Amino acid sequence: MTIRNDMTLAGVKAGAGLEAAVKMDRASVIGVVRDSGMKGRGGAGFPTGVKWNLAAAAQAEQKFVVCNADEGEPGTFKDRVILSEWPGLVFEGMTIAGYAVGASEGILYLRGEYTYLCQSLEKYLHERREANLLGQNILGKEGFDFDIHIHMGCGAYVCGEETALIESLEGQRGEARNRPPFPVNTGLNGMPTIVNNVETFAWAAAILANGSEWFKKIGTEKSTGPKMLSISGDVDQPGVYEFPMGTPIRDVLAAAGGEDAKAVVIGGASGHCIPASEFSRAISYEDVATGGSVIVFGQDRDMLNAAENFMEFFADESCGQCTPCRIGNVKLLEGIALLKRGKCSTKYLRDLCSLGETMQVASKCGLGQSSPNAFLSIVKHFSHEIMNRTSAVNAIGVSNE
Amino acid sequence: MEMTQQDKLTAKIDELVERHGCHRSALIPILQDFQKQYHTISDLAMQTVADKLGIHPVEVYGVVTFYAFLNENYHGRFVIRLCRTISCDMAGKDAVANQLCNDLGIEFGQTTPDGRFTLEWANCIGMCDQGPAMLVNEQAFTRVTPEKVHDILSACEKAFGPHAPQIEEEHVL
Ligand SMILES: Cc1cc2nc3c(=O)[nH]c(=O)nc-3n(C[C@H](O)[C@H](O)[C@H](O)COP(=O)(O)O)c2cc1C
Ligand code: SF4
Numbered sequence: 100m101t102i103r104n105d106m107t108l109a110g111v112k113a114g115a116g117l118e119a120a121v122k123m124d125r126a127s128v129i130g131v132v133r134d135s136g137m138k139g140r141g142g143a144g145f146p147t148g149v150k151w152n153l154a155a156a157a158q159a160e161q162k163f164v165v166c167n168a169d170e171g172e173p174g175t176f177k178d179r180v181i182l183s184e185w186p187g188l189v190f191e192g193m194t195i196a197g198y199a200v201g202a203s204e205g206i207l208y209l210r211g212e213y214t215y216l217c218q219s220l221e222k223y224l225h226e227r228r229e230a231n232l233l234g235q236n237i238l239g240k241e242g243f244d245f246d247i248h249i250h251m252g253c254g255a256y257v258c259g260e261e262t263a264l265i266e267s268l269e270g271q272r273g274e275a276r277n278r279p280p281f282p283v284n285t286g287l288n289g290m291p292t293i294v295n296n297v298e299t300f301a302w303a304a305a306i307l308a309n310g311s312e313w314f315k316k317i318g319t320e321k322s323t324g325p326k327m328l329s330i331s332g333d334v335d336q337p338g339v340y341e342f343p344m345g346t347p348i349r350d351v352l353a354a355a356g357g358e359d360a361k362a363v364v365i366g367g368a369s370g371h372c373i374p375a376s377e378f379s380r381a382i383s384y385e386d387v388a389t390g391g392s393v394i395v396f397g398q399d400r401d402m403l404n405a406a407e408n409f410m411e412f413f414a415d416e417s418c419g420q421c422t423p424c425r426i427g428n429v430k431l432l433e434g435i436a437l438l439k440r441g442k443c444s445t446k447y448l449r450d451l452c453s454l455g456e457t458m459q460v461a462s463k464c465g466l467g468q469s470s471p472n473a474f475l476s477i478v479k480h481f482s483h484e485i486m487n488r489t490s491a492v493n494a495i496g497v498s499n500e
Numbered sequence: 501m502e503m504t505q506q507d508k509l510t511a512k513i514d515e516l517v518e519r520h521g522c523h524r525s526a527l528i529p530i531l532q533d534f535q536k537q538y539h540t541i542s543d544l545a546m547q548t549v550a551d552k553l554g555i556h557p558v559e560v561y562g563v564v565t566f567y568a569f570l571n572e573n574y575h576g577r578f579v580i581r582l583c584r585t586i587s588c589d590m591a592g593k594d595a596v597a598n599q600l601c602n603d604l605g606i607e608f609g610q611t612t613p614d615g616r617f618t619l620e621w622a623n624c625i626g627m628c629d630q631g632p633a634m635l636v637n638e639q640a641f642t643r644v645t646p647e648k649v650h651d652i653l654s655a656c657e658k659a660f661g662p663h664a665p666q667i668e669e670e671h672v673l
């Protein structure tokens with residue numbers, strides 16, 4: 100039982116979005132997506148209609164639509180659930196995007212860890228080809244040719260970053276590129292490429308089916324629509340939930356049975372730690388933005404352990420291209436080891452925090468720019484817990500060894 | 501005439517280049533499929549792939565060493581990857597790790613001397629609501645307990661026996 104509450108996507112009529120789209124001209128399709136106000140569901144929150152419009156405006160002989168199913172952010176699994184339950188909507192969203200921007204090729208970049216999904220997804224693609232939902236002159240629309248293939252990832256978190264993903268598709272090491280130029284102009288093989296999250300494509304199909312007003316009615320003015328959240332950690336019912344954008348963290352926790360948590364980390368390892376005193380804050384782009392990872396920490400959890408786990412993750416996953424991230428993550432991890440042993444001076448802790456701030460501005464890609472977030476927010480909110488330990492005993496009175 | 505090991509390797513790579521295409525973006529799919537059969541990507545394999553695609557072997561080496569799921573050293577028939585990330589950590593991955601080491605007689609990062617099992621850590625595998633979670637090759641196992649470790653390993657062991665059944669799928673959704 101991974102799906103825990105009512106899912107809007109379950110009620111979206113398969114095929115309706117694509118049918119509506121081919122009746123419109125390309126600009127109107129983009130117009131509907133833009134009017135819905137939807138922002139990317141992968142974390143960065145870039146308005147989807149604007150992205151599509153940029154790719155549509157670019158002049159090129161070939162364009163690509165890439166679905167980012169690399170889902171590597173710790174604590175996220177909603178894309179896996181969407182691909183298991185509603186793969187048709189995801190492919191439909193990609194096809195609509197292909198129509199809107201004038202691309203003929205779509206690629207689903209599926210993380211290697213999800214290889215077991217590949218077979219059934221291939222089957223769906225086959226069925227769509229049979230039904231003329233992929234292929235040539237789709238739904239009888241003259242000149243609308245689009246097909247999708249699956250490309251398997253290979254166990255690298257950084258390949259979720261869109262330019263690293265494109266490098267990986269080109270057969271290279273997954274090392275992020277400088278931006279600009281952006282993929283909408285210079286993407287895969289130098290061609291205009293839109294990269295969107297799995298959930299973004301599913302909602303795009305739903306928006307074309309039900310209209311932008313339908314989508315806009317849900318959520319807040321700046322963060323429209325519903326959002327799927329992956330909830331794990333110290334809750335009674337972990338799993339995938341859907342909430343309107345703008346829902347307070349407290350309500351999210353209540354639904355999952357985690358009201359008495361002492362903190363949540365929202366946005367995964369690259370997200371922020373929110374202490375119980377701030378549970379009235381809302382999940383939305385204007386307040387606590389997230390790709391959907393909600394990790395809940397109960398009263399007896401040691402937050403320094405969480406910080407350590409996150410920094411081990413980043414030290415392992417950094418692509419090593421730029422110094423702030425390659426060295427910085429290791430230095431923060433070493434600093435956490437000192438803190439754990441009760442051997443960190445206040446001055447050194449301050450130095451570590453300023454190193455984290457340097458990484459946020461000086462790293463080349465989003466990995467290094469956001470890897471210090473969790474550490475910095477844990478130090479900020481739980482300094483009493485982090486500093487209140489000696490070499491033998493940790494903050495909650497448990498022996499270190 | 502009988503084929504040497506090297507001929508077989510070259511023939512395999514020819515076949516994969518044929519299937520995936522003779523261009524740079526086919527490199528990773530070629531390596532993935534090669535590894536599925538050989539459980540390692542040897543220097544010779546890297547050299548051969550490089551020659552076929554017309555790129556420098558160092559380019560291939562750079563790719564193999566970058567990705568966690570491509571390996572230049574031999575990996576067992578079953579690669580067990582236990583998630584070490586936060587939600588699985590809180591759900592008790594340490595006890596599972598300990599039991600895996602005990603039952604296999606190896607540490608993380610090692611392969612059993614009979615070449616059957618390799619034990620590795622994974623970063624979050626997207627099963628965080630059902631931890632501790634691990635992958636055995638491509639299959640996900642969830643809510644793994646130290647008691648379950650033995651059953652999973654013996655299901656794998658059966659793959660070497662005369663009847664060689666598949667391991668039962670255990671991931672939920
Ligand atoms: C290190 C890193 C990892 C990322 N991983 C993912 C991912 O797994 N899935 C995803 O959709 N976006 C991921 N992103 C965000 C993508 O770069 C990109 O913004 C997103 O795919 C755009 O899609 P959207 O606008 O639909 O959200 C990641 C970004 C960074 C910096
Ligand atoms: S920030 Fe990290 S992951 Fe990104 S380019 Fe620099 S080293 Fe690579």
Ligand code: FES
Nearest residue numbers: 583588625627628
């Ligand atoms: S934390 Fe283990 S699967 Fe996500």
